[in-house]
Amino acid sequence: MTTSSDRGLADALADARDMPDGEARFAELERIAVQAYAVGDPRTALAARFALIEAYLHHGERWRLLEPVRRCLAAVDRTPGLLDPADAQTLRRHQRQAVEAFFGTPRIGLDQARSLLDDLAGRLGPDAEVVAELRCRLADHLGDEPTARREYDRSRYDHSGSARLTPRRDPEQSYDQSGSARLTPRRNREQSAAPDPVGGCPGCAPARRAELLAGWGEHGAALAELRPVLDGEVGCTDQPERALAVAMLPWLRTGEAERAGQAHVRAYRRHRRERAAFPQLAAHLRFCALGGHLDRGLDILAEQLPRLDHPYDDLSAMEFAAAGALLCGLAVEAGRGGRRIHRPGHGPRPASEVDVATLGADLFALATELAGSFDARNGTGHQSGRIASWLAERPLGAPVPLPADAPDDGWPDGSAEDPEPAEEEPAPLSLPMITAALDRRGDGYAVEPDGTxxxxxxxxxxxxxxxxxxxEILHARVVATRRLPVDRLAEAYAFCNAWNHDRLLPKAYVHDPGDGALVLAGDVTTDLEHGVAPAQLVVLLTSTVTTGVAYAEAVAALP
Known part of the structure; x- marks a missing residue:
């Protein structure tokens, strides 16, 4: 974004960008914006507020986005032409993120969110998919399910309003327990249309839709939405673990407890440490509670309890507390109420060893308090009712043994006793075959606990x-070490589109993790259902490495 020729303001802005994250940086960026407006320099003011928005995102302060986004929109309306098309697109994306922040905290007013969403609809058009999705999520958050379903259906049609893009449950269409429709599925928007830069990560969209469907009790349809991600057809750096976390309870409720357990074990390996994955932890706790894995659930609760003092947002804190209260309540009923869990000190609260019964009561109080705050803001009782329904749940059946917390969720890896296949003899794909092929190439690598x-x-x-x-599917994910700032999203999409047009591999895509920088990644997926010979596997890995390096070097060479 072009800024003023006033070197004083320009230098101050450059210095502010280099400051550590925190309140001092926020205050300095706001000061520069105010001063720039005062001296008649709207471009530098706009650049400072863009930097402030990105700083809030990077620092996890999404609830503070609304005011700088509103001021940026007002500035652009006052002075058309301030932004080039790429920056205008970035501002629309920040506007979406500001609306989404409403769902996570009661600190943003309902009228403010509606006004910002109406403004976005005015700029993009009322039929824009992102507008319909946000209206759906807003209605669902308020407990207006009929409106939410209506907007959901609108978001699943193309712009002509005539073609449904994914299978939806209807009375004459049956689903199996995995969520697969017994009809030939239509192509997904993520596969058939270019991603909308304003609409967010297309690889995360199926998980958002599945969460809505599962909340409405449509578990088979929720699983059907997740199939492109679980089958490796949709790429995103958060996947497949986020989709697995969403799928756990639908699988458990449709009688596939073993599959749900595999999903839990695999996804939790990643979610246990990632700050951005805190919103997924409630699903893991609920799975343990409803699947009968109380001891494992208490272990997870003890491990993750310190993160509740620094949550991702208020909504995830409410859901974590509610899931923890449910787990503790069931543990008390099962005679485990005396188990003690260490709770570290935070603020005026001293560190202590609390029993499960006491901890459950504390978590219940926190969950109901936060739900009440949301409902007071919303003017409904929906969030309190939702939390009450969670706390009233009971185990869904006898517990099924979980897979060992070892590579690949219990899928066979091969063992030392298995004879190595001949050079040209196809054999089932295994972890030892992958590492042996890399060893033959002389590559350095590490094997993570989940077998990656x-x-x-x-x-x-x-x-x-x-x-x-x-x-049986070999999936490779290539991530370029260079990341681009979010204001270059349009350029990143153009680069990936050009790459996918000119090159066969890897399938390139852009992911916006919401921390102010874009991840440029690529996927290579090979179905080896009928096995693979060691020599063939070396060729496949060599091709992946060669094309992956070329892709990453092309990203590094971008201006």
């Missing part, structure tokens, strides 16, 4: 993992 093989080749970080029910 990770290596660094030049500018590319590449992960190899096995997907599919039998681990």
């Amino acid at each position: 093989v990770v290596g660094r080749w030049g500018e590319a970080m590449i992960q190899f993992r096995r997907l599919g029910q039998r681990g």
